[in-house]
Amino acid sequence: MLIQKKICLLGDFAVGKTSLIRRFVYNEFSESYLTTIGVHITKKEILLGGDRLVLIIWDLAGNDGFQKTAASYLAGAAGAIFVGDLSRSETMSGIPSQMRMFEESNPGSPGVIVFNKTDLLPGPVNPMQTSREAGIPEGAPVFLTSCKTGENVGSVFDSLAGLILGR
Amino acid sequence: MRKEIDIRALKRIDELDNPYLRHFVRRHNLDDREALALGVLMEQTDHMRLAIRTSYSMIARDVGVSTSEAYRLVQALHRRRILESRTDGELIRIAFYPIKETVDEIRLAYKNARRLDVVEGDLRTIKGRDYLPRADLFDDIYPLMGSLIARKMSEALRSLAHYIDKRLEAATSLRLWRYRVRSRISGVPAGELMLRDTLPFIVEELFIIEKKSGILMAHHSRKAEGEVDRDLVSGMLTAIRDFVKTSFKKKREDEVDEIAYGEARILIRAEPYFYAAFVVTGNPDIEFNLEMDRFALELHRANRSLVRSFNGDMDSLEPLRAPVRGFVERFSTLPSEEREGGASLRSLKRAGAVVAVLLICLLGLAIYHSWNDARIRKLTIARLAGTLPVHMYDVELKVGRGVVTATGMASSEDIVRRLGDALASTPGVKGVDNRVLVVDIERISRFRGEMETIRKRMDAVLLAQTREELEKIVIRFPINVAELGKEQDFLVKRIYEIIRHHPAAHLDVVAFADKTGSFEINKSLAERRVAAVRAGLIARGIEPSRVHPFPFDPALIESDPRMAAHLDERGIMIFARMAEEE
Structure with missing residues (x-):
């Protein structure tokens, strides 16, 4: 069966949303930083238990000024990835409000939390503690990722795909 | 040395580009050194916002003059009450006096001064008799232009009559029947079909997109898929649509219904659960708008439950694909490629041939004439092609019993005459009815240009007269009165009578006041008087x-x-100008 679903990536600017998609869709990474203007849409097909799931991925600009527009971009999304930058703690504290905004648009749709840029930290990170400190509600899966090394990037999308299809 | 300082001074002043500085220089007639010192002090006081403590030697260094000269310059500016300098221990304290005007006001004042210079220049030109008075102008140009206008009007009317004749003739032609047959079959008015042939359009692609998520539910393109994935295109279309709706919509039901790029347009029809995006090149007619509405509505009606419960399962959308493909195929061929109605047209031609054979059988004489006329027609066409350059005429030839009727256009009288001669000299031609008209495009266009020049001159003359008449009127007000009394109202009415005949003229309402009373009181009175006169003119019907x-x-x-x-x-005085003389 071929299934198409829209998912959204949310997070403050420069947390690595676009890099996450580039690593997942094209297996690429670039050190240079380009701001996403408005929205950038990509597509990736994954196989899940015999079904072909096509994810239409909406990478939303990480800018508060676009919040009103961003809310309309969230409509019809089956799931979301909320991204924070481990090297900038203020980007994590924005995640709870982004989760609320997504829940208002798409009640009951699943989301996963991503703490990105593990490669920039000298030591190990405790994801649960980081979540608590950022005020992120418990329950949502949390992933530590590095787009530079590719660590855990595939798992993020696989996990969200599983949650969307209820598997 | 003096020269060096002057150059530096001018350069610094220019670099500062400071309207306040320019204002002071002009108002107080400052020399270059004073202007330079002022500019430097303005810079150091952060554009007159701060008070600074400095010394004459420091000022001398910055301005590039001796200390005694710096002292003279500061004192000169102090005397003119531009800035205040006070001794503060071993230093001097310098602060600028506050000025009432803002930068914008100063800019506007100089702009207005320049504008008035232009108006004054205009007046000098007009008074120098560069323009003829209106009556003289008419007398001068009418003998030249009047007959030309009359002749061209007559020619244009003859061309129009010919065109109407031609259309009426066409009403009985096979070509119109072809449109009538197509109209009967398709239900589209014959006129629309003719227009569609004249202004063709093509549906390049059709997207059916889920309204909320932007997921592409169905799609068909008349060509191979483009470089960009259509799933992504539909996502971006949705994002654009959402962006425009969120940013610009005034009412809840407002929708983006068209995106245009180059020759192509994306026409959007929204239904409750999806929207259809038709990518069209060319010029879709009104009927096509209805076709799009009908298609989108029908697709919604027929598949309401399917699209409402769509959960991403693409296989469930199969019922949408055939109608989408059908619609694109229906509107993806040019009219010349023959769509519906073509087969019927062929049938009509065959039936016509059978009737012709019957007629041939029954009326041998008619056959002979018909054959002979066709032969003559071919001969006349060949004769014309061999005699005259084809780009100089566009004619239709009809032959009846050996008489050739020529209708159409030619580029000159000479071509019309030569065309008649060529037809008359064709073997077998018994007579020529030459109805060809002369249409000289180049002369018509030149004529239009001449008319435009005259119109502009007329406007200029009219404006000059209006200006002169207006400038004779001064609306005087009693002291401390800003309302229109009987006398003022009479003058406003007179101004209205002058300008109502010149709808292109714009009016600048300028107030002046006597020297008694403070600036603030005079300004307030002047502004109220300007407003009262303006309101009076508007009340009489002049557009605000x-x-x-x-x-x-x-x-x-x-x-x-x-x-x-x-x-x-x-x-109050009123000055007239054209709208573009801002």
Whole structure:
């Protein structure tokens, strides 16, 4: 069966949303930083238990000024990835409000939390503690990722795909 | 040395580009050194916002003059009450006096001064008799242009009559029948079909997109898929649509219904659960709009439950694909490629041939004439092609019993005559009915240009007269009165009578005041008087956009020779100008 679903990536600017998609869709990474203007849409097909799931991925600009527009971009999304930058703690504290905004648009749709840029930290990170400190509600899966090394990037999308299809 | 300082001074002043500085230089007639010192001090006081403590030697260094000269310059500026300098221990404290005007006001004042210079220049030109008075102009040009206008009007009317004749003739032609047959079959009015043939369009692609998520539910393209994935295109279309709706919509039901790029347009029809995006090139007719509406609505009606419960399962959308493909295929061929109605047209032609054979059988004589006329027609066409350059005429030839009727257009009388001669000399031609008209496009276009030049000159003359008449009127007000009394109202009415015949003229309403009373009181009175006169003109029917109140500026009024005679009076003057003379 071929299934198409829209998912959204949310997070403050420069947390690595676009890099996450580039690593997942094209297996690429670039050190240079380009701001996403408005929205950038990509597509990736994954196989899940015999079904072909096509994810239409909406990478939303990480800018508060676009919040009103961003809310309309969230409509019809089956799931979301909320991204924070481990090297900038203020980007994590924005995640709870982004989760609320997504829940208002798409009640009951699943989301996963991503703490990105593990490669920039000298030591190990405790994801649960980081979540608590950022005020992120418990329950949502949390992933530590590095787009530079590719660590855990595939798992993020696989996990969200599983949650969307209820598997 | 002196020269060096001057150059530096000018350069610094220019670099500062400071309207306040320019204002002071002009108002107080500052010399280059004073201007330079002022510019430097303005810079050091953060554009007159701060008070600074400095010394004459420091100023001398910055300005590039001796200390004694720096002292002279600061004192000169102090005497003119531009800045205040006070001894503060071993240093001096320098602060600028506050000035009332803002940068914008100063800019506007100089802009207005420049504008008045232009108006004055205009007046000098007009008074120098560069323009003829209106009556003289008519007398001069009518003998030349009048007959030309009459002749061209007559030619244009003859061309129009010919065109109408041609259309009426076509009403009985096979070509119109073809449209009538197509119209009967398709239900589209024959006129629309003709227009569609004249202005063709093509549906390049059709997207059916889920309204909320932007997921592409169905799609068909008349060509191979483009480089960009259509799933991504539909996502971006949805994002654009959402962005426009969120940013610009005024009402809840407002929708983006068209995106245009180059020759192509994306026409959007929204239904409750999806929207259809038709990518069209060319010029879709009104009927096509209805076709799109009908298609989108029908697709919604037929698949309502399917699209409402769509959960991403693409296989469930199969019922949408055939109608989408059908619609694109229906509108993806040019009219010349023959769509519906073609088969019927062929049938009609066959039936016509059978009737012709019957007629041939029954009327041998008619056959002979018909054959002979066709032969003559071919001969005349060949004769024309061999005699005259084809780009000089566009004619239709009809032959009946050996008589050739020529209708159409040619580029000159000579071509019409030569065309008639060529037809008459064709073997077998018994007579020629030459109805060909001369249409000289180049001359018509030249004529239009001449008419436009005259119109502009007429406007200029009219404006000059209006200006002169208006400048004779001064609306005077009693002291401390800003309302229109009987006398003022009479003058406003007179102004209205002058300008109502010149709808292109715009009016600048300028107030002046006598020297008694403070600036604030005079300004307030002047502004109220300007507003009262403006309201009076608008109440009589002059569009508000044509009446422009001028800010009160005594310096400006003093510099204007038209108002110089009224410096000790209280009143209003009105100056006319064209809209573009901003």
